[in-house]
Each structure stands twice: as structure tokens, then as C-alpha cells.
Amino acid sequence: MDNPLEVEPLSKNALKRQRKLEKLEKKRAERKLTRKRKNQLKKEKQRLKREGPQPGPSLNSTKKERKQRLQQAREHGVRLVIDLSLAHLMTPKEVASLCRQLTIIYVENKRSEAPFHLYFTSLSGALKETFNQFSPDHEKWLMEIHEKSFLEVFSSEKESIVYLTADAEDDLGDMTTADNESVAFSKDMVLVIGGLIDRNRHKNICYKEACKNGLKTARLPLHLLEAKCRGSQVLTTNQCAEMLLQYNVSLDWRVAVQSVFPKRKLVAHPNEAEVMEETIGPIAEACMSVEEHTTESQ
Numbered sequence: 001m002d003n004p005l006e007v008e009p010l011s012k013n014a015l016k017r018q019r020k021l022e023k024l025e026k027k028r029a030e031r032k033l034t035r036k037r038k039n040q041l042k043k044e045k046q047r048l049k050r051e052g053p054q055p056g057p058s059l060n061s062t063k064k065e066r067k068q069r070l071q072q073a074r075e076h077g078v079r080l081v082i083d084l085s086l087a088h089l090m091t092p093k094e095v096a097s098l099c100r101q102l103t104i105i106y107v108e109n110k111r112s113e114a115p116f117h118l119y120f121t122s123l124s125g126a127l128k129e130t131f132n133q134f135s136p137d138h139e140k141w142l143m144e145i146h147e148k149s150f151l152e153v154f155s156s157e158k159e160s161i162v163y164l165t166a167d168a169e170d171d172l173g174d175m176t177t178a179d180n181e182s183v184a185f186s187k188d189m190v191l192v193i194g195g196l197i198d199r200n201r202h203k204n205i206c207y208k209e210a211c212k213n214g215l216k217t218a219r220l221p222l223h224l225l226e227a228k229c230r231g232s233q234v235l236t237t238n239q240c241a242e243m244l245l246q247y248n249v250s251l252d253w254r255v256a257v258q259s260v261f262p263k264r265k266l267v268a269h270p271n272e273a274e275v276m277e278e279t280i281g282p283i284a285e286a287c288m289s290v291e292e293h294t295t296e297s298q
């Protein structure tokens, strides 16, 4: 070599070895993070046992702590997308309800101990106008909002996209990585929930759309419910997001499913007449009531 400072290019095998090492390193870091979260959870459970129950989901954290967590999620968190491309199928009233759900999702994510890197995609037209009226300060929110579709935003990562739909054949809890490691979701995944309120007029629509676009699909593991479910297992957009958030904190699907699935959709519930698709879950309710009493934005 003429110039001693010039680095010789790596051979094909050395490059392969290097990539393998990098992949292993990444996996190790992910496992470390999961272990850390499990330990934190264990400590938190012990603390709760000592001090008695605390109100709501992380209502005690300071604004600074929440902001830090959201910023970390934006850098390293699992991406959770609300796909708003089906807004044209909704009535103006449903559009307004969906805008309320989007606000709830943002607030829940903000308050969570383990937030996602949140995206709203295809936010345009009448939905955008209503959303602007509904949440005029959304430009300050620590999340991504796009007019583009999620397919465009994640065009280079199509194989990482998992569209959640009640009509999928596989459970999200049974997903495996390329190394056959069983995970609910890994850091590389882009989880997509359909932003749609249609009282199931458009059956299978998200599943059909996902298949048409060659995407992976998965359903929430609702078979873990301890009571029998009445009617459809189709949840609202914000209930799905809430279940994922609960899982991300507890790392336990049973906890997530049991605490978020609407009780009145269960067979044993006395209030038979009141089954509606559109509800807000317990965490959402807590978040909304807290939010009503605070003026802070983002």
C-alpha cells in the first residue's frame, strides 16, 4: 500500500462477519432494554405494594420526565402509526369522534411510562380541518403528523410494517423475529392501526387493504380474555392503541387485554343493552379528566 493511512477495503467475508456482529449487538441492546423495563416494573410493583395504589397511568411524573420519555421514544421507540387514509368512508359525526380519539391516543402515549414513537398519517382534507379545530395546538405535539400515507413515509421499510386488524390469522403476541425469537413487537417494527369509525359497516376493510399492499397483518391476542366475549372482537382505534400501550408497560398481554377490553362486551356483564363500538378505556378516561384540568400543551 502506498499511503499507510489508507484503509484496505474489507473482504466479502469480513463484511458479512461485521454485519452479523452489528446485528447481534443490536439484539443484545434490545434484550438489555427489555430486562431493564422488567426490573423497573418489578421495583414499581414492590413500591406500590409498600405505599398502596397510586392514581392513573404515570400521573405523578413531571412534565420534564414525560417530555424526556417522548423524546427517547422518538429516537429509539417502536413506531405506532394511526392510518387515516380511510377517512372518506366516515360521516362528519364519525370524523369528529375520530378526532377526539386521536387526541386521546396522543394524551395516553404522552402519559405512558413506555410511550411509542407516534405517527398520524394521511391527515388531510375534511379530517385535517376538523382535527385543526379540535386540537389547534397539535403542531407543538411531540409526534409525527403527515399528509402522506404510511406506505410513502415507510416506503423503504415495507417488510417491517405490521397492520393490526381483527381479521388477521396471526396474533401479535406470537410474532417472531428473523432469528426465531418470540416477541410481541421489536424495535424495527412499524405497527399500524386503522383510524376508522364505521360501526363495522365496512367489514374486513383494513385486512383487505393490507393484503392488497402485501403487508403483514396481526390481531390482538383477545383469546387471553378470561370471560367470553359477546359479538365482534373489533375494537376502536383508541382501545387498540391503549392495549398496545398497556402491553408496552406491563410486558404482559393478559394484563393488557384484561384491563382494556370493554367490560360491557363480555358475556357476564348485566348491562346487555349497552354494547356500543365506540368507547374510551379506563386509562383514556383518566387521561382526559386530568387533561381537562391542565393547560399544558404538547
Ligand SMILES: C[S@@+](CC[C@H](N)C(=O)[O-])C[C@H]1O[C@@H](n2cnc3c(N)ncnc32)[C@H](O)[C@@H]1O
Pocket: 163, 164, 165, 166, 167, 192, 193, 194, 195, 196, 197, 198, 199, 200, 201, 202, 203, 204, 205, 206, 207, 218, 219, 220, 222, 233, 234, 235, 236, 237, 240
Ligand atoms: C374500528 S376498527 C375498523 C373496523 C373496520 N370495519 C375493519 O374491519 O377493518 C379500527 C382499527 O382498529 C384495529 N383493530 C380493531 N380490533 C382489532 C383487533 N381485535 N386486533 C387488531 N386490530 C384491531 C384495526 O387496525 C382497525 O383498523
